[in-house]
Amino acid sequence: MTNLSHPSFADPAVEQSRQRQMDVLVGYILLSGVVLSLALISAGLFWKFLQTGRLRLDYQVAGMNLFEFVTSEIRLAVQGQMRPRLLVNMGIAILMLTPFLRVLASMVYFFAVSKNWKYTLFTLFVLMVLTRSLFLR
Amino acid sequence: MISFHVLFPVAVVAGFVGAMSGMGGGIILIPALTLLGVSIKHAIAISILSVIATSSGSASAYVRDHITNLKVGMFLEMFTIVGALAGAAITLAISARPLYIAFGAVLLGSWLALLIVGHETWQAVTQQDPISRWLELEGSYPDLTLGQTIHYKARRAYIGAPLMFGAGMIAGLLGIGAGAVKVLIHDLVMGLPPKVSTTTSNLIIGVTALAGTSVYLAAGLISPGLAAPIILGVVLGAFLGTRLLVRLSNHSVRRFFLFILLILSVEMIIRGIRGA
Numbered sequence: 001m002t003n004l005s006h007p008s009f010a011d012p013a014v015e016q017s018r019q020r021q022m023d024v025l026v027g028y029i030l031l032s033g034v035v036l037s038l039a040l041i042s043a044g045l046f047w048k049f050l051q052t053g054r055l056r057l058d059y060q061v062a063g064m065n066l067f068e069f070v071t072s073e074i075r076l077a078v079q080g081q082m083r084p085r086l087l088v089n090m091g092i093a094i095l096m097l098t099p100f101l102r103v104l105a106s107m108v109y110f111f112a113v114s115k116n117w118k119y120t121l122f123t124l125f126v127l128m129v130l131t132r133s134l135f136l137r
Numbered sequence: 138m139i140s141f142h143v144l145f146p147v148a149v150v151a152g153f154v155g156a157m158s159g160m161g162g163g164i165i166l167i168p169a170l171t172l173l174g175v176s177i178k179h180a181i182a183i184s185i186l187s188v189i190a191t192s193s194g195s196a197s198a199y200v201r202d203h204i205t206n207l208k209v210g211m212f213l214e215m216f217t218i219v220g221a222l223a224g225a226a227i228t229l230a231i232s233a234r235p236l237y238i239a240f241g242a243v244l245l246g247s248w249l250a251l252l253i254v255g256h257e258t259w260q261a262v263t264q265q266d267p268i269s270r271w272l273e274l275e276g277s278y279p280d281l282t283l284g285q286t287i288h289y290k291a292r293r294a295y296i297g298a299p300l301m302f303g304a305g306m307i308a309g310l311l312g313i314g315a316g317a318v319k320v321l322i323h324d325l326v327m328g329l330p331p332k333v334s335t336t337t338s339n340l341i342i343g344v345t346a347l348a349g350t351s352v353y354l355a356a357g358l359i360s361p362g363l364a365a366p367i368i369l370g371v372v373l374g375a376f377l378g379t380r381l382l383v384r385l386s387n388h389s390v391r392r393f394f395l396f397i398l399l400i401l402s403v404e405m406i407i408r409g410i411r412g413a
Contacts, residue, residue, distance in 0.1 A: 016277075022207065023200045030197035030343075034190055038372055041365050045141075055141035057365055063357035088361050092186070095368065096350060098193050099343040106211060118272070119211055126214050126344065133222060133351035 015114070022109045029105055033098025040091030048084040059085060066093055066134045100134070103127050139173050141366045147173075148187070148370025154397060155188075155314065155371070156195040156339075156378030162371045163188055163313030164244060168401050171408075175363065177233045177240075181312030182358035185225075185349045187371040188314045192343035194372045195379040199336035204278045206333055209291060209323075210340040212272055213301045217319075217345040220305025225352035228310050237409030240311050244402030247317035252395055262290045262328040269294040269327075278333060291327040300326060301341075309349035314342040317398070 049055050061069065070093045073086040107123035110116045147169045148162070155162035163184040170180035199205050228236065265275070274291035291297075300322045308315040316338045323334030353359055 019207070020203055023203050023205070026207070027197045027201035030193040030200065034194045034197065034372060037190070038369060041368055045365055045369075055366070057362035059360070059362045061357060061359065061361060063355050065355055066351065069354065085361060088365050092359070092361060092364060092368070095186070095189055095193075096347055096354075099189060099347045102193075103211075103214075103344060106207060110211075116273075119208060122211050122215055126211065126218060129218050129222070130344065130347060130351075133218075133348050136351050136355040 018113055022106075022113070025105060025109075026102055029102050030098060033094060033101060037091045037095040037098065040087045040094065044084040044087030044091065047087065051084065057085065057088060063137070065137050066096055068137075069093060096134070100127075100130055103130065139175070139363070143173065144363070144366040145370040148367040149374040152187075152191050152371035152374025152376075153378040154374070154394070155191045155316075156375035157381060157393070162191045162375065163311070164398070164401060166367070166371070167240065167312060168405055171237075177236050178228060179358055179360060179363070181228060181236070182350070182353035182356075183360065183364050183367055184312035185308070185346045185353060186359055186364055187367050188308075188312070188346040189343055189350060190368050190372045191375040192314060192339050192346060194375045196336070196339045196343060198379045199339060202279075202336075204332050204336045205340050206274075206276045206291075206329070206337045207340075208272070208276075209274050209327075209329065209333075210337050212274065212294065213298065213319075214341050214344045216298050216301040217305030217308065217341055218348040220302040220307075221309030221345045221348040222352060224306035224309025224311075225349045226309075227306075228312075229352070229356050234409050234412055236311070237405050239409075240313075241402045241404070241406030241409060243307055243311060243313075243315070243318070244398050244405065247321070248395060248398040248402055250317070250321050259324075259330050260328070261288075261330075262292045265290045265292050266295075274327070276333070278330070280332065287330055289328075289330050289333065291323075291329050293326050293328070297322050297327045305345050305348075308342070308345045309352070312349065312353075314338075314346065316342055317394075 045055055048057055069089055073089050077086050103123055103126050107120060107127060110119040110123055151162035151165035154165050166184045167180045171177050269292050272294050274294055277286050277288040280287050304315050304318040304322060307318055319338035319341060320334045323329040323338060324331060
């Protein structure tokens with residue numbers, strides 16, 4: 001079965017090389033998400049250390065979803081009350097968004113590159129459930 | 138609040154063990170945090186958040202080594218995330234003692250299961266059922282120990298899928314990656330090679346943990362002050378553990394975890410019964 005617009009699509013070697021490129025992309029998404037998150041959390045802790053001389057953050061948060069978790073601190077920062085926990089909260093939020101982004105990238109891959117409707121639907125389902133859970137309150 | 142120089146090293150050890158086993162850092166972290174005086178529900182919430190970090194950190198390396206199977210991962214994630222949401226909701230509803238006992242029981246179950254599986258060598262699936270074929274569950278990976286490319290097919294996805302719902306529920310309920318359970322399903326039910334099952338379970342764990350974390354964040358159980366040093370430590374440990382896994386044989390990895398699992402499971406069950 002040949003596909004004229006994508007003559008190489010049925011070729012397993014091409015399919016495999018695309019899959020490998022996807023592996024590399026997924027790897028970098030995961031890596032950058034974790035690295036950025038760690039950098040922000042470390043910076044927040046270090047800032048706190050400069051302020052107080054201790055590597056300790058004494059705060060808890062009330063129940064909120066991921067977006068309130070970040071926007072509450074951003075709002076304070078805009079009012080000129082930026083504090084270390086802004087960086088820490090952003091770090092935690094980016095960590096949580098990392099697997100989410102990974103799934104999003106997988107969906108784009110299955111949809112646009114490998115044109116695999118089955119797996120596009122599977123990933124879409126996962127994305128929808130995750131999106132819903134991120135808005136839980 | 139426990140200080141950084143206590144939390145950080147505990148988290149490093151937890152991350153190291155979690156990455157090497159593909160089980161996530163929770164199995165060490167939760168018992169350790171409760172021993173340090175953190176309530177088990179807070180420990181579970183922080184642990185499942187840190188599991189995102191462990192899993193993503195080590196999965197990034199596995200994926201680029203082309204060991205992970207993305208399709209197997211995506212298919213099974215549909216079931217684990219729903220399970221995780223249900224599991225986390227249960228944890229919010231019940232009291233602490235059954236959580237200790239459930240935690241110990243799951244660890245003991247993983248121990249028994251890994252003990253049995255540990256004596257078997259992987260047998261390639263030759264006959265794939267129509268459903269698993271329709272789901273395109275197959276692949277190949279370069280094995281550094283054997284120095285060759287291993288081709289494999291997965292089978293019985295229709296049994297693996299509902300079982301993964303259960304694995305996801307355990308993950309959400311107890312704040313662990315439940316990697317041992319996932320690896321077991323991959324190995325015994327679906328016939329994946331051990332390295333593919335460990336690394337693919339690692340990928341699934343990240344997304345599953347995210348679903349659970351959302352529930353705990355909404356419930357106010359994620360304490361950033363506690364989370365910050367733990368995330369940093371867990372990722373450092375996971376990084377070191379991952380570098381080791383690719384080089385070690387399946388056998389030595391398993392033997393090391395069997396020992397740790399047994400001690401932790403007995404300890405948690407005793408604490409659940411005593412009500413400490």
